[in-house]
Amino acid sequence: xNVEAMGFGANDLAGYAAAIxxxxxxxxxxxxxxxxxRFRERKQELKNMAxxxxxxxxxxxxxxxxxxxxxxxxxxxxxxxxxRKEVNENAWRWVGAYLWVHGVRLTEAEARTLVGxxxxxxxxxxxxxxxxxxxxxxxxxxxxxxx
Numbered sequence: 001x002n003v004e005a006m007g008f009g010a011n012d013l014a015g016y017a018a019a020i021x022x023x024x025x026x027x028x029x030x031x032x033x034x035x036x037x038r039f040r041e042r043k044q045e046l047k048n049m050a051x052x053x054x055x056x057x058x059x060x061x062x063x064x065x066x067x068x069x070x071x072x073x074x075x076x077x078x079x080x081x082x083x084r085k086e087v088n089e090n091a092w093r094w095v096g097a098y099l100w101v102h103g104v105r106l107t108e109a110e111a112r113t114l115v116g117x118x119x120x121x122x123x124x125x126x127x128x129x130x131x132x133x134x135x136x137x138x139x140x141x142x143x144x145x146x147x
Contacts, residue, residue: 020063084132
């Protein structure tokens with residue numbers, strides 16, 4: 001596995017976390033089989049990198065849980081397969097780990113503030129959907145840049 005060809009070194013956890021975050025997780029929904037194939041290859045490369053260390057494995061586990069469920073939503077009165085509490089915890093743990101490897105130290109409580117409320121809702125195409133998995137990447141990116 002040539003991780004340097006991926007744009008970061010094997011010991012670059014920040015680069016690895018960014019690659020997980022920036023993988024086009026929506027690609028499998030594309031009609032172009034080449035796009036789907038490139039996604040599967042890149043995803044497998046990142047998944048294989050999880051074997052490099054416990055830190056890599058944890059980043060993959062957390063990032064994959066959040067980003068692979070990009071279409072997760074819950075409407076008022078619905079109880080989806082993954083509960084709001086579960087997806088919210090996955091999201092704030094991922095944000096905390098992402099910031100940690102980028103040199104931003106924060107508490108669990110601070111990480112929670114960067115993700116939507118467990119029982120919160122926002123309007124989306126005239127419907128209310130859960131904010132439990134919504135990450136405020138604008139603030140996350142600002143924190144990384146200020147480091």
